[in-house]
Amino acid sequence: MVLLTGAALSSSFARAADSERWVAAWTTSLQAIPQLSHPPPLYRAPDVSGRTLRQIVYPTLDGNMLRIRISNRYAREPLRILAVKIAASARGTAATDGESVAVTFAGASRATLAPDADIESDAVHLPVHRGKPYAVSIYLGQGQHLQAWHRVASQFNYLSSPGDHTQDSSAAAFRSRITQWAWLATVSVASPSARSILAIGDSITDGMASSLGMNHRWPDDLARRVAKEGYGPVAVLNAGISGNRLLSDSPCYGESLSSRFERTLADTPGVQSVVVLIGINDINFAHMPPRRVLDCDAPHTLVSVSSLIAGYQALAATAHRHHVRLFIGTLTPASLPAEREAIRAGVNRWIRAGRGFDGVIDFDAALRDPAQPQRLRTVYDSGDHIHPSDAGYAAMAQAVPWRTVLEASPR
Template sequence: MTSLFLTGCMRRLCWLLALSLLPWSASADGAGTWTASWITSLQSIPRGDALPPLYRAPDVAGRTVRQIVVPTLAGESVRLHLSNRYADTTLDVESMRIAPARGMGAATRGPGAGVTFGGHARLQLPPGGEADSDPIPLKLLAHKPYAISMFMGRAQKLQAWHRVASQTSFVSAPGDHVQDVSADAFKGRFTQFAWITSLAVARAPAGSVLAIGDSITDGMRSTLDSNRRWPDVLSGRLAGNDDAPAVLNAGISGNRLLSDSPCYGERMLTRFERELDSQPGVHTAIVLIGINDINFAVMPVRKGLDCDAPHTLVSAQDLIAGYRRLIDIAHRHHVRVLMGTLTPAGLPNERESLRLNVNQWIRTQREADGVVDFDAAVRDPAKLQNLRTAYDSGDHVHPSDAGYAAMAQAVSLQQLTHSTASASAR
């Protein structure tokens, strides 16, 4: 046992040493200051032989995976960040390209630009590894779709993803199809993001706003391939301003403030600091989290894969203590934090009382830098525990496209476009 442990440690040390010498490591960006224009947050894929269909990853070995992303800032030079977090095998990318997409499908408008890492087309990342691409000379337009194509190694497996992307990704027939302009080879479909966690542009002084939370920030039940999540709509509202920041979506469906999940990612208290460290241009964070902590405690225990485990009972004071820790983390990173009130979920009396107590604290506290009253924006004025009918996607928890638009309208643009100086002065 000891010899195995030491061997593992030696491999880790050797990899860290090698990474520090590579020209594509995070410390060598080659183009000055970078600001993320689009991001997504990864979560591990549950392992097992009898997983429900929702958790079965597509076959990507020796195939080309094409993902569509929509940046929220324009730029003349682009950098992609790849992550092999949560995997226990090497990430093997044989070639990679980025090109403007023709609509939201797999076809592109021309062959685009190749992506390299330290001057090499091929990238092999060990388990847990991260890598920034070389700067890519590409005129990037905000709010337009881009196709990122990756030809995967012959033994490649998908072990981590962003599960609820609200965006279709594509898998080709076997072979290298990264330069294909046509969508003909891309018959496979899946609705997750994988490996690519950030698209950044060079020298964007307006910085970025991080929207972080659970499925309601993730945009669950919004229209597929339409960019109707509330952070998307917020970015559209900002688009006319010369000093508009990027709006980055770090929502994970099912995520909780206080508990990890085998399906829904690490708890917010664990991942929040990592998200801030990964995006140095962030000056404001909008936090909306807690409804799953309230609900999952009473969900039935499921045999096999129990995504809601642990079924931890929480109090308002438990959640408030967690919010205070998030606020402290943000302020230590010189980031302003706006706390969002929890939206209606048609809860029974005991859980509704807990939600209302949490919202009362959020509205009256003076520890954060502001409040976004999402609850007031979407609740039914006649039945405060419910979403307005027009804002309900049908499950009485997740907003419709119109509901997400109303949430975006609840955010004060002034708080987002004039916050860099006050945040850096902390």
């Protein structure tokens, strides 16, 4: 068993894996679960003790060898992994096609991660086909608790009855469905020539209000567009978090993008360009009424055009320090009151001026109603006047000049 207290491994297995060029083909961003004795239903973690968690991922690269990164970030207790298997998923369900392949860590099938530790697996020889579902099954120790997750997965993952069901090809033992990801942070593919575009931001990148289980987030649509139009191997990754803000942390919606951005770049191999879309929650949450039991919108920090601009400039500096191109998306219509709409409009004017970063993605122009530009076009509105419909997310993907995003020279 591997006992890990930090992010690095010093073994022949790790060195062999690092001899390959790895590019992230799928990723998600984790966030702490509010630790309350009686949390609201949305924040009640499922019972994972002694069970197998089967998570479905859709890599966006082809390859013959992969590895995964498991993260115990934001937890306050060790993570005990007793077994991990990966297999092709049958139509994106808990059932699998073919044999599962064991995942090891420095040659061991078990690993224990201290709080905040990450671990990269050894290389796994398995054909990977972009856009196809794969089931990653993690058998957890007795007494294990879920303390961090990605809350809005927009798809089903599966929890088994007690026991090790990592090798089960049938879905019979996986009787519980959840709509979160947990511990699994990245799936990377060995590829000498692949590149990736990382989409990062809030719920509009996370795909909130898109059709459950249908992969209609805008980065999904962009991945399909890139594959169809052809350009060589290009991954499109989604590091959005619903409720995330540029400047403020949240007890529910994760660390601010300003806080998590550099670590995300460091943890995601092969990123060449980043598309950022964030800021609408910074504008809105200052005006939300405080809640007594769990105030997810705290702190209710007032922001200005200048404070948001300073946040974007810091992201650009971080990206360029990592030799990564940064593209900023204009803030999309949200039917805001006049005072907040003025901030959104001011931010968008600055973004369109395009100073200090590598390019603009005009999501606002792609989605707004020409007659009422502060509102989404009806066909692109999911119904809450903030989050796009599936058609709206598809329009966002069409608005991304992805060849330019990959080929632009960093400023």
